[in-house]
Amino acid sequence: MGSSREYESEKTMIKPVGMSIAGLDTGNGAGGETDLRVFEVLGIHGVFAITAITAQSTKGIKDITVVNPEFLKKQIETLLEDFKVEAVKIGMIYTKEQFQVVNELLNDYFLVADPVLYAKDGTPLIRDIEEYKKIILPKVKVITPNIIEASAISGVKIEKESDVVIVCKKLRDSYNIPYVIIKGGHSKGDYSFDYMCNDEGLYKIGYKRLQAKDTHGTGSVFATALTAEYIKIRDLKLAFRKARDFVQTSIEYGLNIGKGIGPVNVSVEIMKKSMKYEAVEEMRRFADFAENNDRFWILIPEVQSNLAHSIKPEYVRDLNDIATFRGRIIRRWDKKVIVGHPVVFGNPTHTARMLLSLILKGKDSTCLMNIRYDDKIVESFKRIGYETIEINRELEPAHGEGKTMQWIIEYVSSEYGGIPNVIYDKGTKGKEAMIRFWTKNMEEMIEALDNLLKML
Numbered sequence: 001m002g003s004s005r006e007y008e009s010e011k012t013m014i015k016p017v018g019m020s021i022a023g024l025d026t027g028n029g030a031g032g033e034t035d036l037r038v039f040e041v042l043g044i045h046g047v048f049a050i051t052a053i054t055a056q057s058t059k060g061i062k063d064i065t066v067v068n069p070e071f072l073k074k075q076i077e078t079l080l081e082d083f084k085v086e087a088v089k090i091g092m093i094y095t096k097e098q099f100q101v102v103n104e105l106l107n108d109y110f111l112v113a114d115p116v117l118y119a120k121d122g123t124p125l126i127r128d129i130e131e132y133k134k135i136i137l138p139k140v141k142v143i144t145p146n147i148i149e150a151s152a153i154s155g156v157k158i159e160k161e162s163d164v165v166i167v168c169k170k171l172r173d174s175y176n177i178p179y180v181i182i183k184g185g186h187s188k189g190d191y192s193f194d195y196m197c198n199d200e201g202l203y204k205i206g207y208k209r210l211q212a213k214d215t216h217g218t219g220s221v222f223a224t225a226l227t228a229e230y231i232k233i234r235d236l237k238l239a240f241r242k243a244r245d246f247v248q249t250s251i252e253y254g255l256n257i258g259k260g261i262g263p264v265n266v267s268v269e270i271m272k273k274s275m276k277y278e279a280v281e282e283m284r285r286f287a288d289f290a291e292n293n294d295r296f297w298i299l300i301p302e303v304q305s306n307l308a309h310s311i312k313p314e315y316v317r318d319l320n321d322i323a324t325f326r327g328r329i330i331r332r333w334d335k336k337v338i339v340g341h342p343v344v345f346g347n348p349t350h351t352a353r354m355l356l357s358l359i360l361k362g363k364d365s366t367c368l369m370n371i372r373y374d375d376k377i378v379e380s381f382k383r384i385g386y387e388t389i390e391i392n393r394e395l396e397p398a399h400g401e402g403k404t405m406q407w408i409i410e411y412v413s414s415e416y417g418g419i420p421n422v423i424y425d426k427g428t429k430g431k432e433a434m435i436r437f438w439t440k441n442m443e444e445m446i447e448a449l450d451n452l453l454k455m456l
Ligand SMILES: Nc1ncnc2c1ncn2[C@@H]1O[C@H](COP(=O)(O)OP(=O)(O)O)[C@@H](O)[C@H]1O
Pocket: 145, 146, 147, 183, 184, 185, 186, 192, 193, 194, 207, 208, 209, 210, 211, 212, 215, 217, 218, 219, 220, 222, 244, 247, 248, 251
């Protein structure tokens, strides 16, 4: 009766709650609404008290409407009387009256302040800076200024690393802030260093500086990720490392949307995880097809086969984004085909390397299989309508193992212009002749092989 589920869970579902006190960025790149997305992907239920509405896009801020302090108070009270808030991130907060509200209501909470004095286009996001220093800063556990903000608040210009140490100490001492984190996104050099100082000393993390255009929201995202990680692990040093890692990936996959500085991509990690799950499902579908087609053995060479399958090409960075069967696809003595599960990512097989080379060359390919060389098979591919190309392995220069697949793709691409779906060679001393066949998706791979097998 009632539910169709076999098992009705008795467990109540809960999630820790984090709060953001911030402005709203209508372009959804940096404000409280982005904080909510960061909380969400990191497993926190985010609640949001709004201080101001900015008319904002990737091109900058056109206007600001400030929320009156009474209404900010109402929002925070409403949230606090209901939720058990574990930590609070404070972003844009505009007037001294608003600071008083926070001071009054959030005295006993773990506060992380991101002192967003100015937006990227120079618009002030905290108007009463002197009162911010007096009213907000002495209450916070963590402050996360960039070097420009840290210089402005401390009055000491940061030009080199030793200045960072001085400013960290000054901020800690002046406002009694246990953790000062100074972010180095605006400095120069091959690495972007962020510094954390607490009573144990200075701790710095450097990540490769990315040549990225779409960096709107880095600061807000960093402070919110730090708050979320702190809620989960209660260790600020570790939370700092995790938040920094999160920001790096978000910048790496920054979104080229809008005409200005696009938002960083905060959901990319969970998106990649779900794409990998889909890839595994598709590999299973392929395995069923291969094991149940009684002619599939015709395609398997002496060295056996494998199928490489990637997530969406634009998300592929390295072999970790490409799946293969750990035990390959093998033809048994009795012509039975066995797929060697499990599906694994990051296995440096020939098929995975060749697929990666294709993708890095800009091809919209997600599947690649190596197939036994046979004239008839090549002819059948042509009859189905695929372009084919023969390469001569004798032309391959001497370069260590592991470079061949990349060489084939480079060679075909430069000699031929494009990269046909069927690339074959007739072998060379000690190397078996082989066909490599790639397709845009799994649907096409299965359909093409099914048609091919009917013709053979
Ligand atoms: N081009 C970049 N490459 C790598 N990391 C960056 C880059 N720009 C900013 N970051 C990182 O993003 C975070 C935010 O830094 P920053 O840009 O200084 O703050 P804000 O957005 O407040 O100005 C820091 O962790 C910083 O190291």
